[in-house]
Amino acid sequence: MLFDFAAISPRERYKLLVSTITPRPIAWVVSQDLNGQLNAAPFSFFNALSGDPPVVGIGIGSHEPARPKDTRRNIRETREFVVNLVSEEAAAAMNITAIEFETGIDELAEAQLKTVTSVYVKPPRIAISPVSMECALMQIVELGPDNGLVLGRVLAMHVREDVVLDPAKHYIDTPRLKLIGRMHGSGWYVRTSDLVEMERIPRANWNLREHKTSSRG
């Protein structure tokens, strides 16, 4: 079935995007306003965009027209934030911080979350998160009047010690992080425990005829 995006409403376009582009990782962002007021909220329009420089991107909207979400406003004002990743054990607390609270409410306090002081930036990280990234704002790409893509440079990453397999080689036990991703609708998530492995094929090993023969058995 064809859905022509020119002929449907913004809400309908959003529904098609978020119910098909899945699973999406979740950035649980801690930021602060110019007065130091803390804020936390989850965002699943999120991914790593570049390794060098190390860049993450987060799409952040508005609560209503001309009222940007606190996270986007804070990051524009203070240019610093922390991206925490969400594990299964942190899911319920993350969901509390997504409540559309009024500006000025500290969601970390509402969800009774402990924080740890950051090394390079003012906002703290969330203690229960197995991975936290201290970020400096590179740029906000304005996507429309009420949406912006926040591009952040990762200055440092904190990884929970029991998932670091080899600190010298930077090997991480990824399945042990038990991260969750966002699926369709407003309430569906996915665990990262159903893994499949597929080796990359080196160019030198690629021979189409042989490959076809062998895959037919």
Ligand SMILES: Cc1cc2nc3c(=O)[nH]c(=O)nc-3n(C[C@H](O)[C@H](O)[C@H](O)COP(=O)(O)O)c2cc1C
């Ligand atoms: C799992 C999850 C993912 C979300 N992803 C986004 C997103 O990518 N962009 C967005 O604008 N809002 C997203 N939201 C909604 C915000 O978290 C919510 O509007 C929050 O109240 C914003 O808080 P703030 O005003 O303190 O920044 C998401 C909510 C949940 C539960």
